[in-house]
Amino acid sequence: MPNMLSNILGNIFARPATRAYPAVRRPPFSGARGHIVFDTKSCGFCGACSRRCPSAAIVINRTDKTLTFDPFRCIICEACVEVCPRKSIAVDSQYRAPAYVKTVEVHTLPAPPEEAPRAAG
Amino acid sequence: MITPSIALEILVTVFALVVAPLAGGLLFGIDRKLTARLQNRIGPPIVQPFYDFIKLWNKDQIFANRSQLIYVYVHLGAAMASLVLLVWQQDMLVILFTLALGGISLVLGGFSVRSPYSQIGSQRELLQMLAYEPMLVLAAVGFYLVTGSFLVAAVFARGTPLLFELPVIALSFVLVLGIKLRKSPFDIAAAGHAHQELVRGLLTEYSGRYLALIEMAHWYELLLVLGIISLFWANPLVVGFGLSLLLYFLVILIDNAVARLTWTSMLKITWSWGAGLSVLNLAAIYVLSYLGWIGG
Amino acid sequence: MNIITTARVKSPWILHFDTGSCNGCDIEILACLTPLYDVERFGMINVGNPKHADVLLVTGPANRRNARVLRNLYEQMPAPKVVIVIGTCGCSGGVFHNCYNMLGGIDKVIPVDVYVPGCAAKPEAIIDGVVLALQRLAERSESKPALAEALA
Amino acid sequence: MTTGEQPTSALRPATIVPPAQAPARIENLERIPLADLLPRVRAMAAQGARLVTLTCVDMGGAFEVLYHFDLDLQLQHFSAQIPAGDKLPSITSEYLCAFLVENEIADLFGLQVEGLPVDYHNRLMLTEDSSDRPLLRER
Amino acid sequence: MSARTVIPFGPQHPVLPEPVQLRLTLEEERVVEAIPAIGYVHRGIEKAAELNEWVQNVFLVERICGICSFLHALCYCQGIETLLGVEPPPRARYLRVVWGELHRLHSHHLWLGLLADSFGFESLFMQFWRNREMIMDLLEMTAGNRVIVSTCTVGGTRRDIAQEQASEILRTLDKVQNELDKLLPVISNDYTVRSRTVGKGVLPKDKAIRLGAVGPVLRASGVAQDVRMIGYAAYGELGFTPVVEQAGDAHARLLVRMKETYQAIDLIRQALAHMPEGEIITRVRGNPRGRTISRVEQPRGEVVYYLAGNGTRNLERLRVRTPTFANVPALVQMLPGCELADVPVLVLSIDPCISCTER
């Protein structure tokens, strides 16, 4: 008991270690694996990312030239980033926000990404 | 016929019944805050127990067994009654008996459900009662030996504080408080907030409103025990209350400085250090009053 | 917000259950309880007992055997309650999408209110998820019919 | 602070796995007939070896079960073949700790194990609605 | 005489962070039998690993368990490297030690906290977890993620540790060690901690071996076995002595892990000090062929991978024997005779990881 006493008494007079999140937000570490972003302008829809993705989060439709990305499947492993020959995929250091509904991102060639409700399953 | 003195009595009673849970809840809030600070955290707001209470009160009412609900009311009622008895400056032993009535009722509530965790919790709660009851009764005997009466009124009638004659017994309330508040190292039947092998022991099967009522009973009990501790310095009572808060703080400190012990260790410690030393304290008084050094 | 809603929002007691996760998200939930994140600031405590809980935090994809346990626990929670799925694999199966003993996302077993993606979900994200869930709880609490529905 | 005695001789030179000439193989692997299994296991137990684990491999029509032992960090393996339909004798009489992995093999491969002290009846890992014998190769 | 009590302890239980059931048979509070029921987290990873390409499996095996995920990846990668016949560059081997020991450090902190929680020492739990966050920050800084770091890959590592990151690591480790110094007396001397652990769940040396125990459980029973002694990664160059205790009880296991935190700090310091410059990855070609056994010492003990490849992108068989799987029989033997109150302590004393046990 005396051993622990010094620790806890010290704490009482020290500032709490607690981070004031969400009032104060720490900037993410550089290089943090937050979420995946696609640059469809440069994408060639080769499907390399899709084949490498361990959780099957990317589906490429070569005929429609669409890339469907399911952020609720992605484990942010960066494998697709590494494998993409055109450097069309990058990692943003900010983690993806929680949501009430699961959506998928559908990227087509010229248009900006749109969110669609995720297909069941 | 309502004479002014009876009116006053009623007023005081109502006041106690209203203020006690507020103060008790607040003290528990402070406890949680303080515990958090001891653990280098910020902790919840001080009024957190009230949020918890209101939330629990408004939850869907579910239960496993209707009979388990009766015991909740008796538990709370007994806690309130014992506090009122204290305010009325009644017999110490009766106050303790009433407190025990509440305790037994809670145990029976735990038993009344065929749930392993609540039943084992009840078995252990019985052991806890076995651990603290003797200390409380010995304290009452101490009061009697010094004041010549079991009535709390006699404590107030006496000028000098009891603390001088009963220092060890006063200190034994650290153990009583620790057990009553379900603090380490004695949180064996239902831990306050740490987790343990019994889930929440005898409270496992209570939820929502019933948990809220038990929580409230806890607030009354806290005030009751603090009130009893205050009697060790009854004139002026503020000092006594300060004393009780000091012991309360000590209990919180110990809670954070030790691991939970097993029931065997608990009985050993309470009976040897708690009851044993209390008895020595009493013995000293016997001797001193025999020698005529203190009146009684 | 009325006082009941306020109390509900300020006192979310959580039950954490793992239906087949890798522990990654579980330890992040635990981290939330500890000094650096200290969610007790928001009145959150981990009660570990469905009968006392308001918020169910589920991690991991739904294991076939564990699905029934999850259902039982959900049943035993008194309304109003919310369910938050923590981690990608609980949202959809994630990296375990082709494991034979998994049903996939938690929403295949019980209704889910909030999805917190991430592998593992960071403590900040978990806190965000709880905030979102509490918003929904507050909305339900304010609109009586919705609450009645939730209680039913 | 109570300190246990700490042997200091354990330091060894760097033994990085040498670039192997493919295909790599497992050292100290001995193929034994099933009948020899229990005596050999008993002999390992007598030497004070630690049972590391069992590995079952579906060879299509038969199973290969590898028994891995450790003696002072040196591995020793036995491999026994069991034709499909035959039963695997349990080694729990020598190594009680094998009960878990033997149950697992029974569960995931459908290979029956004889003489289990605690039998989970193919419900150690799997449940009613799990796929049956999932670790069999698709043939 | 009282009737026996038979109760479920788990799968969902507040002292069990993971779902597993012990069917406890009690006589009053004394345990007479404890049989585990598992399968609540069994996913089927060994099968999925055959369905995935072997390159993808790194990410899968990391998620066998999120606590020592890096070490699963390491064990897998070392095995594949053997099958492919490649050797990672020296710097990568040192980096692997750094991340590996950071994992041990955070994992032992995690465990020390949970053990404290199991015997109701909440503030001790809080202290360890507070200190653990320093290590988590180091992981996030160097790897970009807190728990699943994904830095190990076949042929080397995916990230490097820059100079200023290295000095940050060293600075932080000083702080961690300083905090550990404050908690060490509590762990080793505190009356209540001792009364809950000393003499509990005693596992004699020969029994420990016979039951196949590994890691801290084995070492606490006086067996000087630590897979790091075979010198994989850079351990052979760094100098390594296992931490051993003789008593074989819960307290010995506690001490082993406590001392291993110091050891891990020391190893990281050494690795950073002696880390050679240069490449961090060797390019690999082809597909694995043949079979091998790979072993790594995880925080909980020896993990064993059996890998078999046939020259295609898919493995023929991946079998993982994790340390908890090996320690469960010891636990089952330890429990009978103890008090119900000791159950959480003893369960935690083997540091169970169910997710990797069941895969």
Next chain:
Amino acid sequence: MLMVDWFMATTILLPALAGFVLFFVGQPAIRRLTVLALSVILIIASLLVLQNGPFTYSPRPLAGVAWNQLLVAGDAVLVALFFYFGWRARSGLIVGLVALQAALVAYLEFALAGVAADNAPLFYVDHLSIVMALVIGIVGSAIAVYALHYMDHHEQHLRVEPSRQPKFFFSVLLFLGAMNGLVFANSLPWLFFFWEVTTLCSFLLIGHDGTEEAQRNALRALWMNLVGGVAFAAGMILLETTAHTLAVAEIAAERQAGGALLGLAFLVVAGCTKAAQLPFQSWLLGAMVAPTPVSALLHSSTMVKAGVYLIIRLAPGFEGTLLSPLVATAGAYTFVTAAALAVSQSNAKRVLAYSTISNLGLIIACAGLNSALAISAAVLLIVFHAVSKGLLFLGVGAIEQYIGSRDIEAMEGLLRRVPLLTAVTMIGILTMLLPPFGVLVAKWAALEAAARVPLAMLLLVAGSALTVVFWTKWMGRMMSAAPSSQRLHVESLSPLFSIPLVGLAALAILLTAALGWVMSGLIGPAVSDWYPTVGLASGDNGLVSSVGAFPVWALLTVLAVLVVVALVASPVREKSVRAVYACGENLAESGDTDFRSIGDGTQAMSLGSYYYVGVLGESKINRWANPIAIALLVSLMGVAIL
């Protein structure tokens, strides 16, 4: 004068006579009628005694023969009977004790001529006797009525042919008569005679079933009580020779010293044997082999109460002597030890037995404390204990006939299975356990009285705490029930069962509600007959003692209100019922008796209660408890000599 004759006839002679009649008449209908009628008469008679008391009375010679001569004859018959039983059982011990006792009594009656010399009235009915008579009349009758139905079932169950019930009811009724005689007697030799009759009756009743065990236990009860008898006789001789009186009232009227004090000590020891105090507890435990009504009788209103009655009766005689604190300590010692022993028992009747021993210890402790307050506590306890314990035995006996077991473990969830009997039994426990019921009020008074006797106080404190443990866990066991939406099925009872049971249950509660009257009408006078002050009086709120106050009615009201509030406030919705927490593996279909376990199988959840046999088991405790008890009794006599 006429009334007084009538009094002796109805309370003592009539029961004995009815017993003799039943001994020869086998028809069940006649038996029922006789017992029922006698019960009513006994109750009315005891009430009449209450109304007319206190008085003294010496019967006129019977057909010219002096009653004291009849007594000599009676004693001789008893000695012959005991001798016969001892001889038949080849028990040298019993034969020896009978011989010793016969010698002592003969010495007293012939050599000292103590009996004849006394001119004091034979009977002295004071308030204490009245209290006892009420207890015997009301509780004893209830038990006798209950036995009517019980014994039918019992013999059916054991297939006893021909019925041995004539013998049984003979003993029971004789017992009641003897008890009345015992409490009314003023002359010690007369008291002794009745005393020995109760020994005889208990011997016959314990051995009633005729099994080997029953025989053995009956013989044990016999020799232990004969030890008491020897002590009694020795005590009388000492009193006769030193105090020159054998009239209870005279002995109690002044403080005794010297040889007379030693005589009192002997009588106290005799009381302790009858009250089954340590180390004599085993006979009472052995008595459990008898049919339950016998246990009820022995424990609540007869036999053991005779022991404590004697000690209380004589207490004023040793007030202020060193004997007092020693008796207090010995009683308190039995109180705590028996309570500890009760914790380790799973046999319900043994729990009750230890609880009886424990409570009698408390009563004796109070007698030893020997203040007005303490004696009030003692008498209170006699009354309330008799009612609750009688109720408990009857309840347990009926439960046993229902479920075929007296094991507490087998009583799990009984409240659902046999709701009425369980509820009644639970009332018995609650009134023993909870404030503000009478037993607890008595305990409170005892504690307040003990506060100045350090050792006794300590033992009482510990014993009270242990008492809570064994009652509560037993009660918990009976209540423990799985959630169920099924309606309760209330069992139907024969009125011969339900009337005594419900009657006693109601009495247990009502007496507390009427505590003020009990105090001022019964117990207060019983105490103030012998002590200058009233220790306990009824006040505005409840009872007031010299050093404290117990607001009985306030608490009783609170309790009643709470139960009503709880019943009104709790929802009845069926859908509010949820399975108990079984770590998520509850099987709702099974009504919470099963859970899923190994290999997805179903496993019955089983819950055992705790008995702490390792610490509090009989073999553990008896090892040191009995020697200490013997030492205490020896020192009791030692102190008297000093």
